[in-house]
Amino acid sequence: MLAFTISDQAQIRGLELIFLTRNPYEHHQIALVPGRDPSHPFTVNQIASRVVSLPELRRIYAQIEPPPPSWTPVSVSQAVMA
Secondary structure (H helix, E strand, O other), X not given: OOOOEEEEEEEEOOEEEEEEEOOOOOOOOXXXXXXXXXXXXXXXXXXXXXXXXXXXXXXXXXXXXXOXXXXXXXXXXXXXXX
8 A cells, every 4th residue: 555665674682673665776764663662761763864975964963962972873784783
């Protein structure tokens, strides 16, 4: 009905993630993650955007306030390699 296909699957920090896409040129538009364990104080969130170049990404990143020290930002590729 929605025409999404599974583009990838990964085990990250003991969780099975499933990535869905409707565009064969995009890794995913939706990432499915199992329910959060009530004993964990966090949930998985993602913010994604497309930029024209690495210098543009660095410029935007420099304008963002630093996250709290308890946050651990990772990219999907970093998390899969962990």
